Amino acid sequence: MISRRDFLKNTAKAVAGISIPVAALEILSPARVQAIKADSSVRWAFLVDTYKCVGCGFCVKACKLENEIPYDANATRTWVERYVLTKDGKLYADTPKGARDGFISTKVDLGMGNFQDIKKEDIKKAFFVPKLCNQCDNPPCVQVCPVGATYQAPDGVVLVDRTWCIGCGYCIMACPYGVRFFHPKYHTAEKCNFCYHRISKGLKTACVQACPFGARQIGNIKDPNDPVAKTITTERVGILKSEYGTKPQVFYIGLDEEVR
Amino acid sequence: MVHGEIWTVKELFVTPNEYIYWSVQIVMYPFMTGLVAGAFVLSSLYHVFGIKELKDIARFALVFSFALLFVAPVPIVLHLQHPLRGINVIMTSHFTSAIAAFGIVFSGYGAIVASELWFLYRKHFVDVALPLKEKKDKTLGEWFTFLVFCTLTLGVYDVSEESLHRDEKAIKVLAGIGIPVACFLHGYAGFIFGSVKANALWMTPLMPVIFIMSAIVSGIALCMLTYIVTMEIRKLMAKRKSAAAPRHETHEELQSAEINVIKMTAKYLLFFLVFAISLELLDLIFRGYTATKSWDVLRSVIYGKDFTSIFILQYGIGNLIPLILFLTPGLTIRRAVIGVMFVLFGVFMMRWNVVIGGQAFSLTFAGYMHYHLPVIPHNIETLKEGLFGALGVFIMPFVLFYFMVKIFPVFGVKESH
Numbered sequence: 001m002i003s004r005r006d007f008l009k010n011t012a013k014a015v016a017g018i019s020i021p022v023a024a025l026e027i028l029s030p031a032r033v034q035a036i037k038a039d040s041s042v043r044w045a046f047l048v049d050t051y052k053c054v055g056c057g058f059c060v061k062a063c064k065l066e067n068e069i070p071y072d073a074n075a076t077r078t079w080v081e082r083y084v085l086t087k088d089g090k091l092y093a094d095t096p097k098g099a100r101d102g103f104i105s106t107k108v109d110l111g112m113g114n115f116q117d118i119k120k121e122d123i124k125k126a127f128f129v130p131k132l133c134n135q136c137d138n139p140p141c142v143q144v145c146p147v148g149a150t151y152q153a154p155d156g157v158v159l160v161d162r163t164w165c166i167g168c169g170y171c172i173m174a175c176p177y178g179v180r181f182f183h184p185k186y187h188t189a190e191k192c193n194f195c196y197h198r199i200s201k202g203l204k205t206a207c208v209q210a211c212p213f214g215a216r217q218i219g220n221i222k223d224p225n226d227p228v229a230k231t232i233t234t235e236r237v238g239i240l241k242s243e244y245g246t247k248p249q250v251f252y253i254g255l256d257e258e259v260r
Numbered sequence: 261m262v263h264g265e266i267w268t269v270k271e272l273f274v275t276p277n278e279y280i281y282w283s284v285q286i287v288m289y290p291f292m293t294g295l296v297a298g299a300f301v302l303s304s305l306y307h308v309f310g311i312k313e314l315k316d317i318a319r320f321a322l323v324f325s326f327a328l329l330f331v332a333p334v335p336i337v338l339h340l341q342h343p344l345r346g347i348n349v350i351m352t353s354h355f356t357s358a359i360a361a362f363g364i365v366f367s368g369y370g371a372i373v374a375s376e377l378w379f380l381y382r383k384h385f386v387d388v389a390l391p392l393k394e395k396k397d398k399t400l401g402e403w404f405t406f407l408v409f410c411t412l413t414l415g416v417y418d419v420s421e422e423s424l425h426r427d428e429k430a431i432k433v434l435a436g437i438g439i440p441v442a443c444f445l446h447g448y449a450g451f452i453f454g455s456v457k458a459n460a461l462w463m464t465p466l467m468p469v470i471f472i473m474s475a476i477v478s479g480i481a482l483c484m485l486t487y488i489v490t491m492e493i494r495k496l497m498a499k500r501k502s503a504a505a506p507r508h509e510t511h512e513e514l515q516s517a518e519i520n521v522i523k524m525t526a527k528y529l530l531f532f533l534v535f536a537i538s539l540e541l542l543d544l545i546f547r548g549y550t551a552t553k554s555w556d557v558l559r560s561v562i563y564g565k566d567f568t569s570i571f572i573l574q575y576g577i578g579n580l581i582p583l584i585l586f587l588t589p590g591l592t593i594r595r596a597v598i599g600v601m602f603v604l605f606g607v608f609m610m611r612w613n614v615v616i617g618g619q620a621f622s623l624t625f626a627g628y629m630h631y632h633l634p635v636i637p638h639n640i641e642t643l644k645e646g647l648f649g650a651l652g653v654f655i656m657p658f659v660l661f662y663f664m665v666k667i668f669p670v671f672g673v674k675e676s677h
Contacts, residue, residue: 075262079276093626098276111271111627131275140457146362147345148354166348167341169263169281170359176458178623181277182263187341243553244457260273260624 042155044194045221046250047228047237048130052215055080055128057102062210064100066195075181076100077192078132078207083258084108085124091258092116103128129259130216132207133158133179133192134240134248141171141180141191150189156249157196162188176244194218221249263341266642267632274627280619284633284650287615288335290449290471291478291608292653296332297446298479299325300373300438305528307376307435313524320670321483322380326373327660333366335653338644358452369438369445376434378414379427381668385412386419408667446475453614460554460625461561461618466543473536478607480529481600484522486661488597494671522596526586533603537579540610557625565620565628570613578606 002010063078064071079098085091094109107115139158142150149164150171165188172180172189183190195205199218203209208216219228231237231253238255239248252259264279299321305311306318337343350363392398392406447468453459454467544562547555562570585599616631634646643649665671 073262074265075277081275091626093273093624095273095276111274112269142356144357144359144456145354146357146359147348147352149348164345164348164352165342166345168336168339168359169341170357170452172277172281173456174458176623178275178278181279182281182341184262187263260626 040154041222042220043222044135044156044199044249045219045228045232046132046135046194047217047219047231048250048252049215049217050127050129050252050254050256052213053080053128053130054213055082055099055103056212057099058210058212059130059207059216060098060100062206063192063195066198066206069190070184071100073184074098075184075190077179077190078130081129081131081259082108082126083129083256084118084126085258086118086122087124088122092118093258093260099128125256127254127256129252129255130207131177131179131240132250133194134177134246134250135194137247137249138245140174140176140244140246141189144170144174146170153196157194157199158191159193159196160189160191162186165189176241176246177248263641267634267645269630269632270622270627271630272622272627273624274622274629275624278622278629280616280629280631282615282619283339283631283645284647285335285339285645285653287608287611288650288653289332289339290446290453290475290615291611292328292335292657293332293446293449294471294475294478294607294611295482295657296325296328296369296479297442297472297475298477298481299328299483300442300479301476302480302483302525302528304435304439304442307431308439311524313520316518316521317483317487317525319380320487321479322373322377323664323668323670324483324486324657324661325479326377326668327664328657329370329373330660331653331656333362334656335650336362338649338653358448358455361448365441365445365448369441372434372438372441376431376438377668378412379430379434382413382416382427383419383424384669385409386417389413390417412667443472447472453618458623459618460558460621462614464543466539470536470539470543473532473539474607474610476532477529477536478604480525480532481603481607484525484529484596485600485604486658488522488593490671519591519593522593523591526591526596526599529600529603530583530586533579533583537575554625557621561617561620561628565630566613566617569609570617574606574609574613577602578609579603582606 057080060076060079063069064076067077069076074097076098079095079100080103081093081095082099082103083091083093092108092110096103096105096109105115107117110116135157137156139152142152142158145151146168147164147166149161149166150158151161152158162183167182167187167189169182169189172182175191180189180191182188195203195207198205205216205218208218217228217231219226221229221232223229232251235253237251237253239251240255240259241248262277262279264281264283267283268279270278302314303318303321303325306314337346340346349360353360353363355361389406389409389412392402393410395402398406450468450471453462453471454464456462547558582599582602585595585602588595619629620631621628634642637643637646637648
């Protein structure tokens with residue numbers, strides 16, 4: 001006859017055994033194993049030539065359509081900012097609807113229904129700056145995700161698992177570039193992923209393809225023959241907000257100190 | 261509509277995806293967790309350091325802390341976009357995230373409070389269960405009571421002097437471990453904010469300490485308030501009973517909150533309050549003195565946009581007035597009630613100014629966001645992340661406490677540890 005002590009002992013063992021998470025016993029598909037072991041000969045990087053950007057907003061439009069971000073939602077994976085510096089030392093900047101429709105008015109949007117009309121002769125300098133996810137080498141969003149729903153692929157791109165995101169918004173708070181938001185339909189964290197479904201098939205991102213002036217380019221920074229890699233390594237380029245230590249991988253030609 | 265768009269108004273240069281994503285429920289989260297930690301620390305002051313004057317309020321504070329504990333995760337769940345996936349935080353914790361530790365810290369702390377309560381009330385469970393066990397032909401209600409209390413004894417019916425003495429020791433040890441764990445529970449809530457390097461207002465290593473101090477302040481204040489109010493309600497009920505059927509009120513029923521207890525507790529409240537204010541001011545002065553890149557926009561928020569809610573509501577009404585009320589000699593219960601209500605309000609405003617204030621300016625440092633708390637709900641989002649959602653969270657611990665007192669009586673207990 002089994003003693004009470006043994007019964008309890010065995011029960012405890014059985015419970016402990018059963019409670020090993022099923023996830024630990026998961027059978028990996030060959031494709032996933034390959035993805036995990038993927039060779040690190042690819043590191044996607046982005047190059048923006050701000051001199052070439054005219055603020056047409058085709059990139060934003062293309063991105064919204066390609067990545068199924070509701071067209072009229074006031075959130076976008078990529079956007080274009082306009083900076084106007086006047087001779088009296090003031091900075092005016094805006095990005096109406098993320099520049100989805102381009103900058104069709106010369107008036108700068110001040111928010112809350114106010115607009116500022118700036119005379120041409122008062123302008124010291126003015127330019128456009130496209131923005132997108134920086135696919136940081138040290139991504140704070142990945143660090144703070146409590147469930148591991150956002151992660152970095154071996155080729156450097158930061159991705160979001162829509163089936164696992166709990167929607168706490170910590171990653172949105174942690175991003176110094178403001179590229180993240182909640183998808184209006186899926187209610188999970190959403191961000192630019194360099195059109196991962198396209199670049200992994202050898203295509204260019206939607207925004208790169210839509211840009212009529214070649215202001216946006218994507219390439220593999222580890223390939224010495226890649227034109228983007230060549231530019232980044234041999235020319236003078238800048239990055240955004242280096243003070244946060246995130247090591248962003250979107251490089252800018254002609255970056256102004258006023259760019260936020 | 262994007263989440264957050266409904267209550268955010270943007271001014272000047274704000275990037276397209278910026279909204280106030282962390283709204284009123286994230287204000288409630290540190291506020292409620294702070295109350296949990298504070299109430300526990302108050303009860304431990306008696307159990308660990310043997311401060312006799314706090315004996316009455318210690319038992320009360322522990323039960324109240326337990327009631328608050330269940331409410332602490334509610335605001336987070338209400339805030340999640342996918343509340344049903346909230347359990348993933350515990351199931352697939354990603355330990356580089358500050359939030360991931362929540363499951364461990366929270367359940368560890370819960371276990372400590374629950375076991376301390378068990379040791380404290382073990383004798384009571386036995387006292388209720390034993391007579392019912394022997395009684396034949398129990399009514400349905402008695403069966404239910406018997407089942408509940410029988411389960412609560414966990415099969416231990418030994419209430420000899422010796423074993424009770426051991427209980428006392430266990431309580432002391434648990435309360436001792438509980439203090440650092442309670443501080444950790446709340447300090448970690450502060451860390452969640454303080455470690456966000458992208459947010460210029462939040463990022464400071466002082467944040468966890470500031471949070472712990474204000475947590476203890478708010479916990480003590482709420483315990484004092486609830487203690488006084490429940491004592492008064494009991495007196496009122498007893499009076500009404502004797503008015504209906506003339507009888508003599510018992511001594512216990514007539515007892516009101518004891519001014520000695522209140523005075524002693526107020527001393528500890530003041531101590532922690534002064535500590536909290538000093539740290540907050542240190543942080544503010546340091547920011548102004550070092551004046552890094554973000555200071556321009558922070559200054560415009562702190563001294564401009566949020567001036568009323570920071571300097572008038574938080575520091576003025578929430579800190580200065582209670583300081584005057586408590587420091588003026590001859591403290592009365594009525595004055596104490598007003599004081600602690602202001603203190604609670606002040607701590608709430610501090611949480612508000614951190615959470616909402618931290619999102620009041622854009623990442624561009626050249627724009628602002630204004631938060632409009634949804635009052636009348638018109639969809640599920642504005643209900644759970646609006647005024648009613650927040651009020652619901654605030655009322656919940658009192659409702660829980662009402663039921664818990666039926667199992668863990670806190671009034672009229674003659675001999676206690």
